[in-house]
Amino acid sequence: MCGTFLFIFFVVSAPERLLTLLDTRTVPGELKWAASPSEGGWEEVSIMDEKNIPIRTYQVCNVLEPNQNNWLRTDWIPRSGAQRVYVEVKFTLRDCNSLPGVTGTCKETFNLYYHESNEDKDSYIKESSFIKVDTVAADESFTQVDVGDRIMKLNTEVRDVKVTNRKGFYLAFQDVGACIALVSVRVFYKTCPLTVRNLATFPDTVTGADTSSLVEVRGSCVNQSEEKEEPKMYCGADGEWLVPIGGCLCNPGYEEKGAACKACSVGFYKAKSTDTGCSKCPPHSHSLREGATVCDCHSGFFRADSDPFSMACTQPPSAPQQLISVVNETSVVLEWAPPRRLGGRSDTSYSLECLICQTGSQLCLPCGSDVLFAPGQTGLKTTRVVVSELRAHTHYTFIIHARNGVSQASGAGAAQSVSVTVTTNQAAPSPVSAIQASDVTRHSLLLSWQQPDRPNGVILEYEVKFYEKDQRERSYRIMRTFSRSVDVTGLNPLTVYVFHVRARTAAGYGEFSAPFEFSTNSDPFPLIGEGVNSAFLLLSISGVGILHLHNIFLILLCVPPSPPSLSLLFLLSSVAGVKIYVDPFTYEDPDQAIHEFAKEIDVSSIHIERVIGMGEFGEVCSGRLRVQGKREIYVAIKSLKAGYSDKQRRDFLSEASIMGQFDHPNIIRLEGVVTRCKPLMIITEYMENGSLDAFLRKHDGQFTVIQLVGMLRGIASGMKYLSDMSYVHRDLAARNILVNSNLVCKVSDFGLSRVLEDDPEAAYTTRIPIRWTAPEAISYRKFTTASDVWSYGIVMWEVVSYGERPYWDMNNQDVIKAIEEGYRLPAPMDCPVVLHQLMLDCWERERAERPTFSQILNMLDKLIRNPGTLRRTGGDRPTPTMLDPGVCVPEWSVCVWLQSIGLERYRDTLAAAGYTSLENLLALTHQEMDRLGIITPSHQDILIASVQQEMLSQMQHMQHTMVPV
Numbered sequence: 001m002c003g004t005f006l007f008i009f010f011v012v013s014a015p016e017r018l019l020t021l022l023d024t025r026t027v028p029g030e031l032k033w034a035a036s037p038s039e040g041g042w043e044e045v046s047i048m049d050e051k052n053i054p055i056r057t058y059q060v061c062n063v064l065e066p067n068q069n070n071w072l073r074t075d076w077i078p079r080s081g082a083q084r085v086y087v088e089v090k091f092t093l094r095d096c097n098s099l100p101g102v103t104g105t106c107k108e109t110f111n112l113y114y115h116e117s118n119e120d121k122d123s124y125i126k127e128s129s130f131i132k133v134d135t136v137a138a139d140e141s142f143t144q145v146d147v148g149d150r151i152m153k154l155n156t157e158v159r160d161v162k163v164t165n166r167k168g169f170y171l172a173f174q175d176v177g178a179c180i181a182l183v184s185v186r187v188f189y190k191t192c193p194l195t196v197r198n199l200a201t202f203p204d205t206v207t208g209a210d211t212s213s214l215v216e217v218r219g220s221c222v223n224q225s226e227e228k229e230e231p232k233m234y235c236g237a238d239g240e241w242l243v244p245i246g247g248c249l250c251n252p253g254y255e256e257k258g259a260a261c262k263a264c265s266v267g268f269y270k271a272k273s274t275d276t277g278c279s280k281c282p283p284h285s286h287s288l289r290e291g292a293t294v295c296d297c298h299s300g301f302f303r304a305d306s307d308p309f310s311m312a313c314t315q316p317p318s319a320p321q322q323l324i325s326v327v328n329e330t331s332v333v334l335e336w337a338p339p340r341r342l343g344g345r346s347d348t349s350y351s352l353e354c355l356i357c358q359t360g361s362q363l364c365l366p367c368g369s370d371v372l373f374a375p376g377q378t379g380l381k382t383t384r385v386v387v388s389e390l391r392a393h394t395h396y397t398f399i400i401h402a403r404n405g406v407s408q409a410s411g412a413g414a415a416q417s418v419s420v421t422v423t424t425n426q427a428a429p430s431p432v433s434a435i436q437a438s439d440v441t442r443h444s445l446l447l448s449w450q451q452p453d454r455p456n457g458v459i460l461e462y463e464v465k466f467y468e469k470d471q472r473e474r475s476y477r478i479m480r481t482f483s484r485s486v487d488v489t490g491l492n493p494l495t496v497y498v499f500h501v502r503a504r505t506a507a508g509y510g511e512f513s514a515p516f517e518f519s520t521n522s523d524p525f526p527l528i529g530e531g532v533n534s535a536f537l538l539l540s541i542s543g544v545g546i547l548h549l550h551n552i553f554l555i556l557l558c559v560p561p562s563p564p565s566l567s568l569l570f571l572l573s574s575v576a577g578v579k580i581y582v583d584p585f586t587y588e589d590p591d592q593a594i595h596e597f598a599k600e601i602d603v604s605s606i607h608i609e610r611v612i613g614m615g616e617f618g619e620v621c622s623g624r625l626r627v628q629g630k631r632e633i634y635v636a637i638k639s640l641k642a643g644y645s646d647k648q649r650r651d652f653l654s655e656a657s658i659m660g661q662f663d664h665p666n667i668i669r670l671e672g673v674v675t676r677c678k679p680l681m682i683i684t685e686y687m688e689n690g691s692l693d694a695f696l697r698k699h700d701g702q703f704t705v706i707q708l709v710g711m712l713r714g715i716a717s718g719m720k721y722l723s724d725m726s727y728v729h730r731d732l733a734a735r736n737i738l739v740n741s742n743l744v745c746k747v748s749d750f751g752l753s754r755v756l757e758d759d760p761e762a763a764y765t766t767r768i769p770i771r772w773t774a775p776e777a778i779s780y781r782k783f784t785t786a787s788d789v790w791s792y793g794i795v796m797w798e799v800v801s802y803g804e805r806p807y808w809d810m811n812n813q814d815v816i817k818a819i820e821e822g823y824r825l826p827a828p829m830d831c832p833v834v835l836h837q838l839m840l841d842c843w844e845r846e847r848a849e850r851p852t853f854s855q856i857l858n859m860l861d862k863l864i865r866n867p868g869t870l871r872r873t874g875g876d877r878p879t880p881t882m883l884d885p886g887v888c889v890p891e892w893s894v895c896v897w898l899q900s901i902g903l904e905r906y907r908d909t910l911a912a913a914g915y916t917s918l919e920n921l922l923a924l925t926h927q928e929m930d931r932l933g934i935i936t937p938s939h940q941d942i943l944i945a946s947v948q949q950e951m952l953s954q955m956q957h958m959q960h961t962m963v964p965v
Ligand code: AMP
Pocket: 612, 613, 614, 615, 616, 617, 620, 635, 636, 638, 668, 684, 685, 686, 687, 688, 690, 691, 735, 738, 748, 749
């Protein structure tokens, strides 16, 4: 069933082919078949067929005589490879009823027999050797054929016979008493005709022996094709092809057209036999002959090994562009733009060649293997590389090569590169690598060492750090020397000491050497605490504690001899693990400080454009700065006016020495200084919108609260950075904040700190910015980060009031008095309550109570994240009036209570938030207070503890006064 079902679906429509073995109609002359009996039985009769062509027939009609057995046998028929033959007999038969008086003897059938035989040898009919095929009866006993004077019907019957055993066969017709005429006999077999299926040729195939047999046939691939899967089909018994399997594919360069493979035309190609057809040559390629398997690239275009043939031919990239180098001590940042022409590819990569070039000569050698490249030196996909571990003060040439997949094929080399030559700056010396001890006694030894491998400049000094091994680094001593050896005395006998040495150049200290251990000799009477050499500095660092900077200064003051050692400052700052600002006035030579912290700029790279302001020492101009290998930038240029004194020069340059130590997005950046020619200049980044106070006045009321808070956040962030570096600004005011085109605020003006320190009378001169300065700084010069926080509160007020003058037109003495009596600036118009609260916190009389810049920054970040908290304002306040701390009517219980615990400053904040009774206040949490802007931790604790205490005592009081019923 299944097979049949399959065949139904897989029959391949191709008409069967019939091959004739015998056709009596086409035999010329008489047939002369053998008949038995030779007389009175079958008789050969010639008649005319319907087209009037003579044909031979055999007839018999012995219907009146009983027991008829008339045999007629064909000639031997060679089977010619056929396995099943078809016998088509056309005959007429007389209806017995139509013959009067023949009842009983007349028949209406005849029998068909066959006999297989290898040769044509039988001249007589051996009936027993014949096998019966069938008894054949007429469908239409009365034929329409005109036989003699009668019209009779012609019957056509086909029978099939398996003939597989011999080379040929005979057929025989047995008549048993019918009136019959064999009009024609045709013998044929069937073949499945030659066909091409799936580009495979299947030959003409003789069908199988059985009616259900399938002959499996293997096809052969047509010309210019190859086998994909073995091509097979089955030849069915009916001469139909069935179930095609597998097939062939046209070879590369050929495509299927009308069951054959035809060569691809010129301009087309086919690379693989599995490709569906010929394709047009991709861009920048061609094929000049038919049958191309690949298209050749046009001249100047190439194909990489890994490129598919369908891809356009491409070119190597042009050179990288706009190579910029930025030298930072002994590292260089190289940045470039991708090539203008990528050659039609997306696999551009870069490699970097590093050469050391001798000054004044063309000789360049490859850099050593110790140079580091991040992220790498070759195969770079990015356009930025940081090259580090370079030698100090050395000329390097960097060549950036651009390559892509066809660079090699094209043989392209130096054409696709760009180069830059740079000179590295100073760098700290490399570590000392070997230390020896000699002349070892019970209390001393002579320590000596080699110069570091890479001194990177002139070594100014060596520093020796040592400690008893048992003590680890909890307690250590420091010695300094200009030579490469030092006599270490005052040691304990029979004790192992650990030594580290490091070198210092103008670029600072290098790393300490690895530890070297040496032991002193034995002493029968060890002396505990024996005299410590005055050159030693004993530092004790307890546990994890880090020395506070003030303590460090105390130690410094205690350490003889003077002058104050800058190196010690460095040492201590590195011990504490934080970067600390170095006061340039600790340098005897101001030029040394300026060159330590600021870059000297060649005056020819500055183009002054216009005057933008007037500074303390001269004009401030704007202009452009173009340093070699860097992009041109806009800068502000401050110059020192002619005829300056030494002190003015020093003060002028000190600002740059201070600024040069800072690196923060909210601190004005120093680009460099010009000190080698006149006028002296300080070059800083250009801030398009100038100073904050003037900027706000110009744009009165034009910003959203969030924008204002954003500005304040920037200033707080810059101030946090300064306070982390232990720098006290002393002149924080909106006029000293600069604003750029993106509204980014940066702290500037680092001149005042020194001026005030120098001048003991400063507090009483007009130079002190009274309105911005904390009371303790005004009265006893206690300038600290906490006094900067006070000034920050004033800046907040300036910002929110769009540049209003703090305390309006009150004179300085009145301001000092008002502050002393507890008055504070009120909230500016539309000022969010939380912001005014933060200002009041900054203006705490006790400086320890003021928030830190870190807390302020957190607070502002919270406000920016939750802008809803900024919506609540105190309403329009009449200005100018001062916030009166004393007015608290008795009915306002919360206010009275707050006054009793010294926190009446929060009365408005709490009232505005709905805390109108003490019961309400019981719900107050730390988070809620954070949200309201009550951020001082001690205030939060006092509020929570006091309200609970108050409620408890009120309840106790009620219990005592209740009268039992
Ligand atoms: P100063 O001496 O720093 O107070 O500068 C005087 C004035 O010059 C300032 O008030 C600003 O208007 C202007 N100014 C100073 N530095 C810059 C700068 N980096 N960018 C733009 N303007 C500046």
